Every structure is written in structure tokens, then in C-alpha cells.
Amino acid sequence: MRRKRIVLGITGGIAAYKSAELVRLLVKDGIEVQVVMTEAACGFITEATMQALSGRPVFTDMWDSRIADNMAHIELSRGADAIVVVPATADFLAKTANGLADDLLSTLCIARECPLLAAPAMNRQMWQNAATQRNVAQLKRDGVTILGPASGDQACGEIGMGRMLEAREIYEAVASFLQPKFLNGKHVLITAGPTFEAIDPVRGITNRSSGKMGYSIARAALDAGAKVTLVSGPVSLEPPAAARLERVESAAKMFEAVKKSAKAADIFIAVAAVADYRIANPSKQKIKRTSAELELKLVPNPDILAWVAALPKPPFCVGFAAESQKLNELADEKRRRKKVPLMVANLAQDAIGADDNEVTLLDDGGTHKLPRASKPEIARQLVAYIARQYSGRKNKKS
Ligand code: C5P
Numbered sequence: 001m002r003r004k005r006i007v008l009g010i011t012g013g014i015a016a017y018k019s020a021e022l023v024r025l026l027v028k029d030g031i032e033v034q035v036v037m038t039e040a041a042c043g044f045i046t047e048a049t050m051q052a053l054s055g056r057p058v059f060t061d062m063w064d065s066r067i068a069d070n071m072a073h074i075e076l077s078r079g080a081d082a083i084v085v086v087p088a089t090a091d092f093l094a095k096t097a098n099g100l101a102d103d104l105l106s107t108l109c110i111a112r113e114c115p116l117l118a119a120p121a122m123n124r125q126m127w128q129n130a131a132t133q134r135n136v137a138q139l140k141r142d143g144v145t146i147l148g149p150a151s152g153d154q155a156c157g158e159i160g161m162g163r164m165l166e167a168r169e170i171y172e173a174v175a176s177f178l179q180p181k182f183l184n185g186k187h188v189l190i191t192a193g194p195t196f197e198a199i200d201p202v203r204g205i206t207n208r209s210s211g212k213m214g215y216s217i218a219r220a221a222l223d224a225g226a227k228v229t230l231v232s233g234p235v236s237l238e239p240p241a242a243a244r245l246e247r248v249e250s251a252a253k254m255f256e257a258v259k260k261s262a263k264a265a266d267i268f269i270a271v272a273a274v275a276d277y278r279i280a281n282p283s284k285q286k287i288k289r290t291s292a293e294l295e296l297k298l299v300p301n302p303d304i305l306a307w308v309a310a311l312p313k314p315p316f317c318v319g320f321a322a323e324s325q326k327l328n329e330l331a332d333e334k335r336r337r338k339k340v341p342l343m344v345a346n347l348a349q350d351a352i353g354a355d356d357n358e359v360t361l362l363d364d365g366g367t368h369k370l371p372r373a374s375k376p377e378i379a380r381q382l383v384a385y386i387a388r389q390y391s392g393r394k395n396k397k398s
Contacts, residue, residue, distance in 0.1 A: 004178050005032040007077050009085035009105045010050070011092040012040020013164075014155040015121035019086045020045060021167035023053040029175060034076055036060070036105050038092075062104045073107035080114050081178055087121035087164050090132050096144070097135035117177065119147040119170050124160025147173050179380070181225035182387035188226040189265035189315065190218050191258060191272035191304065193233030195251045199296065200283040207273050210353045211235030213320070214271035216379035218243050221269075224383050229265070231257040233272055251275050251301035262308045265315040267390055270305040273322065273352070277301060306338040316341065316390045322348040332362050342389060344382065361385060 006026065010019050026033050035050040035058045047058040057066065064072045077083055085092060085105070092106070096116075101107040109116055118139070126132060127149065136146055148165040165173075192214020197205045211232060218230045219240045228243040231254055239245045246257045251274045262268060277298035287294070309317045317340040321331035324347065331345035345360045358372040359382070370381050 003030060003032055004081050005034070005079060006174065006178075007034045007036055007080045007083045007108065008054075009083060009088075009092075009108070010035065010037045010041040010045065011085060011087060011089045011105065012038055012044060013087040013089050013121045014044060015087040015164035016041050016044040018164060018167045018170075020049055020053055022086055022170055023050060025167060025171040026174065027054060029171075031175075031178070032056075034059070034080070036076060036108060038103055038105050040089075059104060062107065064104075073101075073104055074111050076104075077108050077112045077114060080112075082115045082117055082174070083109060083112055084170075084174055085109075085116070085118040086170055088118035090120075090122045090126045090129070090135075093118065093120060093132060093135045093139060097138040097142075115143070115145065115177070117145040117147055117174065119164055120149045120162070121164030122149075122162045123154055123156050124158055124162045127160075127162035145177065176219075176223035179220075179223040180384070182384055183221060183267075184225035186226045186266040186390075187229070187261075187264055188218075188221045188267045188269065189229045189231070189258065189261045190214055190221070190269045191231045191233075191254060191274070192218065193235040194273050195233045195254055195275045195301075196249045197251065197275045197278040197301075198249075198282045199279050200285065200287045202286055205275060205277075205279070206234070207275065208352045209233070209235075209273035211237050212353075212355065212375050213351070213357060213379070214269075215239065216375040217269055217271060217382065219376065220379035220383040221267075223380075224387060226267075229261045231261075231272070251278060251304070255302050255304050255307070258304050258308065262311065262315065263313075267318070267386060268305075268308050268315040269318045269386070270308075271320050272304075274304060275301055303338065305340060309339045316386070316393060318342045318344065318386055321345045322351060324348045328360060328362065328367060331360070335362055341393070342386065363389065 010016050023033050033054045035054050037060045051058045067075050095106045096109050101110045150163050150165055151161045152163045154163055193211035194207045194209040215237050218228050221228050222240055222242050230243040231246045248254045248257050278301050280297040280299045305319050319340045321334045321343050323330045327345050331343050335343035342363045351357045356374050357378050359370050361368040370378055
């Protein structure tokens with residue numbers, strides 16, 4: 001895939017220090033960042049800092065002789081995937097809403113061919129001011145994406161709305177904005193996390209699944225334009241705000257939730273580590289300790305994935321196989337038994353609870369390895385692969 005390129009505009013506000021961290025995060029993600037600063041921004045953060053972090057010369061002036069035809073205001077944004085202005089002052093918002101172009105950054109914005117994103121940062125009264133609100137509404141009508149602001153402590157000592165989002169939040173918004181919309185309009189149903197099978201009101205059987213892989217896939221699917229239903233076992237992760245979340249505990253409840261959504265789903269991704277067994281007769285009261293042995297009778301849980309795959313018109317089904325040995329062989333056997341077109345195999349000892357992963361995709365076309373990377377990165381690659389397989393199938397059928 002072509003390397004993404006953004007123009008990062010910095011205007012003169014104290015939140016400019018956060019744009020240094022933002023550049024670091026974007027560059028680390030492989031995104032090329034061209035920094036453009038206003039004169040006022042240079043009073044808050046230096047060009048040298050931004051040049052060192054972006055690895056590229058910084059532009060501040062309309063008449064910069066480094067651009068051969070002296071058209072910096074046009075050239076710098078050509079080929080860019082977006083202009084992102086962080087922080088965006090009240091003055092910048094006012095100028096852009098009214099089409100003023102009196103410095104390099106505002107001129108670049110009016111001459112752009114790409115989308116514009118802006119993260120406002122200002123004192124709460126400046127933010128609430130009727131003119132600012134009018135300008136923001138106008139910018140939104142013009143198709144500009146406004147990121148934040150948030151409410152909280154302000155540099156002036158006041159507390160209120162107008163505080164800029166944190167660098168990581170802006171990075172996530174930009175990274176998801178830049179993702180190709182492979183799954184536009186598709187409904188993706190995902191199970192994630194472990195299940196908890198009650199023994200009595202306080203005890204139960206569960207496993208070490210953290211939900212990180214499933215939640216990362218939910219985020220990647222949303223970023224790819226999908227509508228996402230996330231059926232989650234008990235985990236301590238922040239769910240993606242745009243997903244429809246159904247929290248469940250037991251495999252039986254997970255099954256119920258999946259049954260409700262499966263028929264309307266285009267794609268089903270079963271990431272959850274569903275308990276194979278549950279307690280036959282969970283006790284209504286807390287079991288008391290005695291010196292006698294205690295026997296628990298376990299009965300098998302329904303196989304949610306196999307049930308969905310056996311529907312008369314199943315969604316495109318993707319399973320996960322966590323194995324501790326003979327990875328590909330066991331995963332492929334599982335794929336055939338559950339009759340799913342795609343199985344994602346990972347080593348249980350490597351994957352469960354970890355922040356990164358390494359997976360092998362198995363389908364009718366053979367095996368395809370995704371080398372070790374963070375779970376969000378694996379999720380992005382996996383969603384792109386699923387989208388290709390899904391549309392390939394659709395095309396074959398039609
Ligand atoms: O547990 P097993 O190795 O069979 O899991 C393989 C796949 O099947 C996973 O995608 C898992 O989410 C799914 N599964 C399920 N319901 C079960 C057991 C597994 O949906 N009861």
C-alpha cells in the first residue's frame with residue numbers, strides 16, 4: 001500500500017506542545033508528516049523540534065525558496081491524504097470558515113484538494129463565543145472534520161470546554177480517518193474475550209483471554225467503514241465508542257446474543273475464547289468448604305461459530321484457533337470441521353493476553369502468514385484480508 005502522507009499545520013496556542021508527541025506517533029506508524037507552522041506557533045514550539053521529529057524540513061513562509069516554483073501554498077498539500085491542524089486556534093477557525101488566506105497554512109487550506117481535520121484548543125469563553133460556534137458550524141457544513149475539543153483544566157487556570165484532545169486521541173482519529181473504507185455499509189458481528197461459567201454465585205471457570213484481539217478487530221472494522229456489533233465476555237478494556245456493545249458472561253448468553261444478530265450480519269468473526277464446558281448445575285448458594293472431595297459435573301457448551309456457519313445463508317465466517325502445538329494442522333482440521341471459509345491460527349502461549357501477535361490465515365487458497373506485530377496492526381491487516389475474501393466470494397456468487 002502507498003505510504004500515507006499528511007500535512008500537519010500548527011497554529012499559535014499553548015497546546016502546540018502536544019503536536020510534537022502527535023508527530024512522533026504518526027511517524028512511528030509509517031505516516032509521512034510535512035509540518036507547516038504559523039508565525040505564532042513558532043513562539044510556542046520550535047521548528048527544530050518539529051523537524052527532528054518529522055524528519056523533514058518545516059515550512060512557515062509563503063515565499064520559501066526551497067520550493068522551486070515558489071508555490072509552497074499549492075505544492076505542499078498536493079498528494080497529501082489530509083491536512084490536520086493541531087492545535088487550531090479560534091483565529092485559524094475564523095479565517096478558514098471565511099476563506100481568508102493571509103499566511104502559508106491558511107492559504108494551503110483554501111488551495112487543498114484533500115480533506116481537512118482540525119483539533120480546536122482555546123479558553124472556554126473563546127470556545128463558547130457565538131462567533132467561534134458559528135465558525136465551527138460553518139466549517140462542519142463545509143466538510144471539515146472537527147476533532148474535540150474536550151472539557152477539563154485549561155492553561156489559563158480555568159476549567160471548561162476548549163481543551164485540546166490528547167496527542168494519542170488525535171493520532172487514533174487521524175489513523176482511522178486514513179484507513180481505506182473496505183467494509184463500507186457492511187455489518188460485522190464479532191465475539192471477543194473469555195466466557196465465565198458460574199460454579200456458584202461467586203466462583204466460576206474462565207480463561208486468560210484479555211479481549212485485546214477482538215476489540216482491536218472491532219476498531220479496525222469500524223475504521224474500514226463497517227457497522228459493528230461486539231458481543232463481549234468479561235474484559236477490562238475500553239470498548240470502541242462506535243460499536244454496538246453487548247456484554248455477556250456465559251457461553252450460553254454469548255450464543256443468545258449472537259443468534260439475535262447473526263442473520264443480519266455480512267461477516268461474523270468469532271474471536272472469543274468460549275469455554276468448552278459449563279457446570280451442569282451451578283449452585284444457587286455459595287458452596288461451603290468441607291473436608292470431602294467436591295465433584296463438578298461439566299457439560300459441553302454449544303459451538304457458536306459452527307452454528308452460525310451452518311445457517312442456510314450464513315455470513316462470511318472467520319474463526320480463531322489458539323493451539324499450543326501442530327498449529328496449522330489442528331487449525332485446518334478445525335476449519336473443515338466447523339465449515340468456515342477462513343481460520344486464523346495463533347499459538348495460545350504467544351497470543352493469549354499479549355499485546356502483540358503473529359498469525360497464520362488458512363483458507364481454500366492455502367496459508368498466509370501475518371508476521372509479528374501489535375494486535376491493532378494485525379487487526380488492520382486481517383480486516384483488509386477478510387474484506388478481499390468477502391468481496392471475492394460475493395463476486396463469484398453474482
Ligand atoms: O474452542 P475452539 O478452538 O473450537 O475455537 C475455535 C473457534 O470457534 C473460535 O473462533 C471460537 O470463537 C469459536 N467457538 C465458538 N463457540 C464455542 C467454541 C469455540 O464460537 N463453543
